[in-house]
Amino acid sequence: xxxxxxxxxxxxxxxxxxxxxxVLNNKEDGMTQKTREKVLKVMExxxxxxxxxxxxxxxxxxxxxxxxxxxxxxxxxPELCRGAEDEANNRQYSLIICNSDDQSGxxxxxxxxxxxxxxxxxxxSSKDRLSKTSKNQLQNGKIPYVLFDRGEDGTDYSGVxxxxxKGGYLAGKHLTxxxxxxxxxxxxxxxxxxxxxxxxxxxxALKEATVDLPASSILVGDFQMDTAYRVAxxxxxxxxxxxxxxxxxxxxxxxxxxxxxxxxxxxxxxSIVGFDDIPLVTALIPKLTTVRQxxxxxxxxxxxxxxxxxxxxxxxxxxxxxTLIIRESTKNYNEV
Ligand code: RIB
Numbered sequence: 001x002x003x004x005x006x007x008x009x010x011x012x013x014x015x016x017x018x019x020x021x022x023v024l025n026n027k028e029d030g031m032t033q034k035t036r037e038k039v040l041k042v043m044e045x046x047x048x049x050x051x052x053x054x055x056x057x058x059x060x061x062x063x064x065x066x067x068x069x070x071x072x073x074x075x076x077x078p079e080l081c082r083g084a085e086d087e088a089n090n091r092q093y094s095l096i097i098c099n100s101d102d103q104s105g106x107x108x109x110x111x112x113x114x115x116x117x118x119x120x121x122x123x124x125s126s127k128d129r130l131s132k133t134s135k136n137q138l139q140n141g142k143i144p145y146v147l148f149d150r151g152e153d154g155t156d157y158s159g160v161x162x163x164x165x166k167g168g169y170l171a172g173k174h175l176t177x178x179x180x181x182x183x184x185x186x187x188x189x190x191x192x193x194x195x196x197x198x199x200x201x202x203x204x205a206l207k208e209a210t211v212d213l214p215a216s217s218i219l220v221g222d223f224q225m226d227t228a229y230r231v232a233x234x235x236x237x238x239x240x241x242x243x244x245x246x247x248x249x250x251x252x253x254x255x256x257x258x259x260x261x262x263x264x265x266x267x268x269x270x271s272i273v274g275f276d277d278i279p280l281v282t283a284l285i286p287k288l289t290t291v292r293q294x295x296x297x298x299x300x301x302x303x304x305x306x307x308x309x310x311x312x313x314x315x316x317x318x319x320x321x322x323t324l325i326i327r328e329s330t331k332n333y334n335e336v
Contacts (some may be wrong), residue, residue, distance in 0.1 A: 004046055004047075004048050005195045006020050006021065006024070008046070008048075009039065009042055009043055009046065009048055010312070011168055012042045012045075012046065013039045013041075013042040013045065014038075014312070014314075015035060015038065015311065015312035015313070016070070016310075016311060016312030017038035018061060018310075018311070018312070019035060019039060019311050019312045020033065020039055021073050022236050023036055023039045023040065029091075029092045030091035030307065030311075031311060032092075032313075034312065035119055035311065035312075036121065036195065039198050043181065043182035044159040051187070054130075056087050061120055062117070062118045062119060062120055062196075063092060063093050063094065063120065063305075064093065064094045064095075064096060064117065064118070064119045064120065065088055065093050065094070065095050065096070065120060065121050065123065065303065065306060066095075066098065066110070066111075066114035066117070066119040066121070066122040066123070066217065067081060067084055067085075067095055067096065067097045067098065067122075067123045067124075068098045068099075068100050068107055068110050068111070068114075068122065068123070068124045068125065068126075069081065069097070069098070069099055069100070070099075070100050070101070070102045070125055070126065070127050070150065071087075071099065071102055071126050071187070071223070072232075073101035073166065074096075074159050074223060074224075074248075075249075075250070075278040075279070075280055076248065076249075076276050076278055076293075076295060077125070079096055079278060079279065079295040079299070080125070080148070080149065080295045080296070080298060080299040081095075081299060081330060082172070082296055082299065083295065083296035083297060083298065083299025083300035083301075083303075084123060084299035084300065084302060084303045085097075085299075086300060087299070087300040087301075087303040087304055087307075088303050088307075091303075091307050092285060093120070093307065095303075095305075096117065096119065098110040098113075098114070098273065100126075100127065102127045103190075104127060104131040104133070104134065105128065107124075107126060107131065107134055108131065108133045108134050108137065110157070111124075111137045111138060111141075111191065112137065114143075115137070115141050115143060119143070120144070120310045121143060121144040121145060121146070121306045121307070121309065122138065122143055122144075122145040122306075123145070123148060123303060123306050124138075124145060124146070124147055124148070124151070125144050125147070125149040125150050125151070126149050126150055126151045126241075127150070127192070128150055128151065128189075128192045128193055129151060130147070130151055130191070138249060142311045144309040145306070145309075146159055146163070146302050146304060146305045146306040146309065147159035147160075147161075147301040148160040148298060149161065149162070149298065150192060150194055151193075151196070153188065153281050154218055159302075159305075159317045160298050160301050160302040160305060160317065160318050160320070161194075161317070161318075161319050161320070162194065162254045162298070162319070162320045162321075163258065163319050163320070163321055164193075164194040164195075164197035164198045164201065164320055164322075165197040165200055165204075165320060166201055166321065166322055167197075167198055167201060167275060167291040167293075167322035168197065168199060168200065168201025168202035168203075168204075168205070168245075168247075168275075168291075169201035169202065169204050170201075170203070170205075170291050170322060170323075170324040171198075171201075171202055171245045171273045171291050171324070172202040172203070172204070172209075172245065173205040173208070173209075173269060174273060174289070174324055174326070174330065175205075175243045175245065175273060175330065176205060176206060176208075176209035176211050176308050178243075178271065178330060178331065178332045178333055179207075179332055179333030179334050180211075180242050180243040180271060180333045181209075181211045181212075181333070182240060182241045182242050182243070183211060183213060183217065183241060183242070183243045183244070184213075184217040184218070184219060184222045184235065184239070184241045184243075184244045184245075185199060185202050185213065185217065185218050185219065185244070185245045185247070186219040186220075186228060186231065186244060186245070186246045186247060186251050186255065187218065187219070187220055187221060187223060188223040188247045188248060188251075189221075189222050189223065190220060192223075195223075195247050195323050197286050198247045198275060199218065200246055204265045206217065216239070217239070217241065217259025219232070220237055220255075221232050221246070221247065221251045223247070223248050223250060223251060223252060224251070224254075225250045225251065225253045225254040225257070226254060227251075227254065227260075228246065228250070228251035228252075228253070228254025228255055229254035229255070229256070229257045229258050230254075230258075231254075232244070232254060232255040232258035232259070233261070233262065233267075234260040236258060236259065236262055236264060236270075237262070241270070242269070242270060242271060242333055243272070243330070243333075244270065244271075244272055244273075244275070245272075245273045245275075246273070246274050246275065247275050248274065248275045248276050249274040249275060249276045249277065249278045249280070249281050249288065249290055250278075251274075251327075252272055252273070252274035252275075252281070252284075252288055252290070253281075253284065255272055256284060256288075259272075264328070266286055266329050267286060267328065267329050267330050267331035268331065269282075271289075271329060271330040271331055272288065272289070272329045272330070273288075273289050273290060273291070273329070273330060274288045274289070274290035274291070274329075275290060275291045275293075276290065276291075276292075276293055276295070277290045277291070277292035277293065277295075277325055278295075284329070286326035286327070286328030287328045287329065288326070288327055289324075289325065289326050289327045289329045289330040290323060290324075290325055290327075291322045291323070291324055291325075292323045292324070292325045293312050293320065293322060294320055297320070298320055301318055301320075305317070305318070
């Protein structure tokens with residue numbers, strides 16, 4: 001019978017070779033007790049006798065992780081990085097945070113750089129869908145990775161996403177429940193999946209309430225405040241609506257600015273709903289009603305998935321539920 005190797009143990013236990021090495025070398029920081037016991041049990045059942053040489057073949061691990069976000073100036077992402085870094089540090093990993101500026105080229109360069117730094121895994125919020133190059137770099141480079149927030153929730157990788165369609169629906173239902181029927185929606189960039197999903201959920205709620213949303217009331221934004229300000233100012237000058245849903249909080253801030261400059265009172269003349277619930281919005285007057293993402297927890301969970309993947313544990317992707325946080329920026333239409 002062929003001599004048992006560390007590879008046989010890993011296969012039998014359903015873990016990575018690294019995990020078995022770590023058990024052999026007592027480097028089990030951050031490893032779950034369940035995993036450790038599973039490996040030891042297989043070793044015992046197969047009467048495995050560690051090869052002295054094999055003990056030294058501990059696969060090189062840097063205990064560093066890479067995190068790439070598309071836009072570090074948007075307060076949503078630092079909140080997400082906070083959760084990710086706290087979980088990484090709790091599990092004895094360091095985190096290298098990179099900003100791709102919504103550019104596939106920068107994203108590809110950072111993936112290359114992180115590979116050179118021999119990170120053990122990469123957490124990635126892509127501009128939207130992973131570029132072919134990025135996907136190849138990750139899959140060919142055999143680097144464990146997890147997508148979060150943006151990208152496909154396909155089957156070839158696990159990820160952490162929000163149910164964006166439901167988030168848009170919650171915003172739309174809130175406004176129609178308040179009796180509004182002259183409503184506009186400001187979307188994020190057209191090509192970004194979560195922006196499209198929010199619009200489609202919003203349209204579903206308005207359709208249920210038989211409220212029309214003409215194409216001219218679907219305003220295209222870019223998730224940024226200054227564009228939202230310019231688009232809202234032009235729209236509000238030429239149109240009468242009593243409510244606007246902004247697909248992220250930064251754009252809601254831009255709409256606030258335009259309304260204020262035009263002497264439009266929020267919520268007495270115009271109700272506003274945002275999306276994200278970034279910490280900043282509680283400083284807005286009136287406080288913003290918004291669709292909340294548990295962003296900190298999403299970051300923490302994404303890192304947890306990535307480390308489990310690195311350590312050979314199979315982890316399913318997670319879809320987080322949005323919640324509507326009603327504050328002061330929305331009002332019943334009949335009271336307007
Ligand atoms: O605010 C920025 C948006 O982009 C957030 O809603 C988040 O989902 C990110 O994708």
